[in-house]
Amino acid sequence: MFVLTSYLDAKRQLINAHLDKCLKANPDSGRLIEAMRYSLMAGGKRLRPILCMAGAEAVGGRAEDALPAASALEIIHTYSLIHDDLPAMDDDDLRRGGPTSHVQFDEATAILAGDALLTMAFQILSDAEFIKTDGRHAARWLKVIQRISRAAGCRGMVEGQMRDIAAENNSLSQPELEELHALKTGALIEAAVYSGAVLGDGNLEQIGHLGTYAGCIGLAFQVKDDILNVEGDSALLGKEVGTDERRQKSTYPSIMGLEESKTLARELIDKALQALASFDHRSDPLRAIAKYIIERKR
Amino acid sequence: MFVLTSYLDAKRQLINAHLDKCLKANPDSGRLIEAMRYSLMAGGKRLRPILCMAGAEAVGGRAEDALPAASALEIIHTYSLIHDDLPAMDDDDLRRGGPTSHVQFDEATAILAGDALLTMAFQILSDAEFIKTDGRHAARWLKVIQRISRAAGCRGMVEGQMRDIAAENNSLSQPELEELHALKTGALIEAAVYSGAVLGDGNLEQIGHLGTYAGCIGLAFQVKDDILNVEGDSALLGKEVGTDERRQKSTYPSIMGLEESKTLARELIDKALQALASFDHRSDPLRAIAKYIIERKR
Numbered sequence: 001m002f003v004l005t006s007y008l009d010a011k012r013q014l015i016n017a018h019l020d021k022c023l024k025a026n027p028d029s030g031r032l033i034e035a036m037r038y039s040l041m042a043g044g045k046r047l048r049p050i051l052c053m054a055g056a057e058a059v060g061g062r063a064e065d066a067l068p069a070a071s072a073l074e075i076i077h078t079y080s081l082i083h084d085d086l087p088a089m090d091d092d093d094l095r096r097g098g099p100t101s102h103v104q105f106d107e108a109t110a111i112l113a114g115d116a117l118l119t120m121a122f123q124i125l126s127d128a129e130f131i132k133t134d135g136r137h138a139a140r141w142l143k144v145i146q147r148i149s150r151a152a153g154c155r156g157m158v159e160g161q162m163r164d165i166a167a168e169n170n171s172l173s174q175p176e177l178e179e180l181h182a183l184k185t186g187a188l189i190e191a192a193v194y195s196g197a198v199l200g201d202g203n204l205e206q207i208g209h210l211g212t213y214a215g216c217i218g219l220a221f222q223v224k225d226d227i228l229n230v231e232g233d234s235a236l237l238g239k240e241v242g243t244d245e246r247r248q249k250s251t252y253p254s255i256m257g258l259e260e261s262k263t264l265a266r267e268l269i270d271k272a273l274q275a276l277a278s279f280d281h282r283s284d285p286l287r288a289i290a291k292y293i294i295e296r297k298r
Numbered sequence: 299m300f301v302l303t304s305y306l307d308a309k310r311q312l313i314n315a316h317l318d319k320c321l322k323a324n325p326d327s328g329r330l331i332e333a334m335r336y337s338l339m340a341g342g343k344r345l346r347p348i349l350c351m352a353g354a355e356a357v358g359g360r361a362e363d364a365l366p367a368a369s370a371l372e373i374i375h376t377y378s379l380i381h382d383d384l385p386a387m388d389d390d391d392l393r394r395g396g397p398t399s400h401v402q403f404d405e406a407t408a409i410l411a412g413d414a415l416l417t418m419a420f421q422i423l424s425d426a427e428f429i430k431t432d433g434r435h436a437a438r439w440l441k442v443i444q445r446i447s448r449a450a451g452c453r454g455m456v457e458g459q460m461r462d463i464a465a466e467n468n469s470l471s472q473p474e475l476e477e478l479h480a481l482k483t484g485a486l487i488e489a490a491v492y493s494g495a496v497l498g499d500g501n502l503e504q505i506g507h508l509g510t511y512a513g514c515i516g517l518a519f520q521v522k523d524d525i526l527n528v529e530g531d532s533a534l535l536g537k538e539v540g541t542d543e544r545r546q547k548s549t550y551p552s553i554m555g556l557e558e559s560k561t562l563a564r565e566l567i568d569k570a571l572q573a574l575a576s577f578d579h580r581s582d583p584l585r586a587i588a589k590y591i592i593e594r595k596r
Binding site: 036083108109138146149165 | 330387404405412416418423436439443444447452453456457459463464
């Protein structure tokens, strides 16, 4: 029987070891690398890299084939958290249970650590070690770089953060909120599953179904995040709760109500599971992750 | 006869048109793209993209083969200026004759515009339009992405900026200053010439000579920058002069004297020209650019 916690633990070990290796490939023990390591190794859920590796497995590939992409995705996610926490942005002091980067170090170091992490992600994605010489794999990696950079940039994650800041004192409609989340978190989650599927050598039909899956769980993840900000446990979450309401942010609970938000999250997960109907047991991790996303406490 | 000003004008037109096309490929007319465009189209010298295209030509390739890399390099350079100018970093109000990004927009927008530009550089480098299907070119583009990301990251430009900030109230030795510049500006200039040579299909010997050329002109460029900060014309430069001395920054003039700095710059340019000895007339632009670097007034 498939046990999700063991699966997640094993994959986290894989990803953490690879992230550590990537940091050590840059042997300077100065303040910059220290700040990069501080945020990267602060014990995140590793959702994006795990989705990437599970995507590779679902189409019959190996998790290891997708490992550089998995690491790059977590590194990009981490840089975005560092910059989002800055005084000029969300001005958060606490992240993953510890002081945020600009509190632990200083603002300039936090900005530069974020910049260096974002750059490092593309260094890893183009690392010669991972380029097969037959050319077919080189084109595959370029596709992955293309998709991840689109998801992370001015028509994806960064634009999402712009809208998130603009939304703080404006109430949003549900479609506006959905688009904000699709940009801010959805695009990178979809890129994670896509990259895994491409690197695991999935066919177009598989990649299409996995796209539907990823779109649904990406949104469900955000709806659940909003729910946790209302009724979660700050000790478990490692960050403050109730902050959305204090900042008068538009959230699913504030727009459609708490119970309706829970129903929406469940419906999205059902739709995600339906998208996997034609997949065999190798997509069991993706199925279990979908359920975990709405059941999680942190 | 080769006329540098006509060459630079023609290449600037080419690069500006391509940068404009890259921005328009992201049709959202919102504040983020506006801020990206504001800094990117503020009329820089376009030194890195021109070196990239001239590198392609020097080995017998076409400037157009290197155009996406040329644009990506200018975009990365521009992001670094936006972030360097931030209040938490150099806190500059004036850049290229206009208000800096955080003054013109706001700090959050400036941080995000920088992030989005850096990301866009890798989007352009991996754009499907430029990937030839035979695979040989895909591997070539991956090589370029690898070199540019290394040059821009935590063992290149970002580390250089870390050391630059740390150096503001500490005097540096000449070797320390040289390493700082090699990281902060040298690495990306070398990556520019390298990328052009690779995309122009240069052989290993050519790439080696061009590496020497790029190392010398990169350092000479910085020595000249220091000289201009002492005796340049702020109207021509589009930024304040005398700022290094006021901030007690270690510079070539402060460490070795103004005249000795000019001698060093000339020696570096001579060495750069010697590295091109085995190249034919197609490297005339690189020769002329080397001379221009120490003769420039801005």
